[in-house]
Amino acid sequence: QSVLTQPPSASGTPGQRVTISCSGSSSNIGSNTVDWYQQLPGTAPKLLIYGDNQRPSGVPDRFSGSKSGTSASLAISGLQSEDETDYYCAAWDDSLNGWVFGGGTKLTVL
Amino acid sequence: EVQLVESGGGLVEPGGSLRLSCAASGFTFSSYSMNWVRQAPGKGLEWVSSISSSSNYIYHADSVKGRFTISRDNAKNSLYLQMNSLRAEDTAVYYCARDPARPYPDYFDYWGQGTLVTVSS
Numbered sequence: 517q518s519v520l521t522q523p524p525s526a527s528g529t530p531g532q533r534v535t536i537s538c539s540g541s542s543s544n545i546g547s548n549t550v551d552w553y554q555q556l557p558g559t560a561p562k563l564l565i566y567g568d569n570q571r572p573s574g575v576p577d578r579f580s581g582s583k584s585g586t587s588a589s590l591a592i593s594g595l596q597s598e599d600e601t602d603y604y605c606a607a608w609d610d611s612l613n614g615w616v617f618g619g620g621t622k623l624t625v626l
Numbered sequence: 627e628v629q630l631v632e633s634g635g636g637l638v639e640p641g642g643s644l645r646l647s648c649a650a651s652g653f654t655f656s657s658y659s660m661n662w663v664r665q666a667p668g669k670g671l672e673w674v675s676s677i678s679s680s681s682n683y684i685y686h687a688d689s690v691k692g693r694f695t696i697s698r699d700n701a702k703n704s705l706y707l708q709m710n711s712l713r714a715e716d717t718a719v720y721y722c723a724r725d726p727a728r729p730y731p732d733y734f735d736y737w738g739q740g741t742l743v744t745v746s747s
Contacts, residue, residue, distance in 0.1 A: 555671075559739075566735070619670045
């Protein structure tokens with residue numbers, strides 16, 4: 517059971533906008549920033565969003581992040597077939613003194 | 627170019643030990659916190675251990691506390707994970723990941739390709 521809660525799956529059609537939620541608590545999302553990672557099959561995770569809503573250079577502006585209270589969201593607009601993969605949220609947890617991850621969301625492009 | 631290359635994975639029997647290494651290049655290693663994150667086959671990501679740039683702050687997940695030890699050698703640009711008393715549930719791909727830690731735990735901006743640890747008799 518992951519400390520951060522994500523839906524196991526999400527889906528959308530090409531061009532559509534989809535969102536993936538990440539729910540936590542006051543000790544993690546409520547007091548620290550949220551990061552999002554994209555993991556293509558058989559490869560290492562890649563940083564997608566950091567600091568709740570910042571995109572590293574090279575990440576398309578179709579990807580955006582937001583946070584409110586103890587929940588965060590990743591939004592992908594203009595969905596493309598290559599977006600079909602796994603997404604994870606993460607945050608530092610002040611009570612556990614460690615990083616916590618969501619269980620991951622598998623995005624399917626229909 | 628930032629590069630993180632893990633090594634040291636392999637097959638080990640339950641109760642055995644293994645030492646993972648992560649060789650860093652392309653950046654000033656001594657300025658960054660470093661982490662180990664693992665992923666069991668078909669499962670999600672699980673943080674294992676963190677170490678600050680000067681080794682002043684070290685954290686381990688409860689699942690490995692007392693069995694695993696993270697360390698680093700800034701002179702050799704290397705990160706290590708000493709794993710003792712290994713269990714079947716430690717079977718996973720182990721990634722090393724860099725954290726800018728400006729100055730607190732921040733995010734993982736670069737990851738290695740991972741090394742597979744299999745614990746089985």
